[in-house]
Structure formats: C-alpha cells, structure tokens
Amino acid sequence: MAMSSQPLHNVVNFGSGNLAHTTQAYTPDLAFFDHPSQPAATRSDRIPGCLKPSSKWWSDMPKSHRLFDRVQFKQILSEVNRYMAQSNTRIGFILTDKELVPIRKLAEKxxxxxxxxxPWDACGQGEDRPQLTVLLALWYLGMLASDDQQLVMG
Known part of the structure; x- marks a missing residue:
C-alpha cells in the first residue's frame, strides 16, 4: 500500500493576530496561523480570536437585564464572525481573563x-471528574487549525 507524502496536519503557530495575513483591514487580537517560515503575505489566519477583558464581555451577557450588555455580547460575536469570514474559516474564539469561548460558524450566513x-480556574479532576481546561482547549483549537479539512467553509 502506497503511503501519501502529504502530512496529516500542517505546522501552525499561535500568537498575535497581526502575524497572520489578512485580506482586509480587520486584524484579530490572536490567531492560529501558518508556520512563520511561510512568507507573511501567504501566512493564513486559520483560527482568529478576540481578546477581551471580562468587564467588557462574558458568556452570560445574554442573560443580563441590561440591554447594553446584550447588544455588546452580539457586537463581539459579530467581530469574531467578521474575522472568520475574511479568513474563510469556520472556527474562532473569544478569550477573556476569566474564560475561553470557542465559536463555530454555521452554514447560514x-x-x-x-x-x-x-473558565480559567477549571482544572482536571481525575478520571472520575474530568474537566476541560483553557490550555487543553487552546491545544485542541491548534490541532483543528492544523487540519485543513476541519477549517474551511464549504
């Protein structure tokens, strides 16, 4: 049986969003992007992310009694959605000082x-009470970023 010479995953890096190539004027705060050995003009932003203070955005904002909070929640989601659209990817995230919230773009526009x-204070609790941590979730997003089949909007 012949083995494919194509790697299963691409080498990606995680860092400042300005290290990834963007096609428009919008630059995400953070990004998983093609390896820095790639020329900057072709280094695609594979998973964009927004970095926000928890005083400006939190995942329970839709439950707030304040209209401003509910509007702000949607505005930040719109920002991540714009980054995903310009990068032609279906995964993004919001990272605050209190939590990580992964986002997936659906087929509907x-x-x-x-x-x-x-939450940042989540920690693994052993086999009987496993719990996903922020660092493990970021690692998993990096694995998704390295797999072309998982990212591109079809």
Missing part, C-alpha cells in the same frame, strides 16, 4: 454556534 464557556 451570519449564524454562529457558541460552545460552553471554559
């Missing part, structure tokens, strides 16, 4: 699916 919040 402008619709996103928001994963459960992962």
């Amino acid at each position: 402008g619709h996103v699916e928001i994963a459960d919040s992962i």
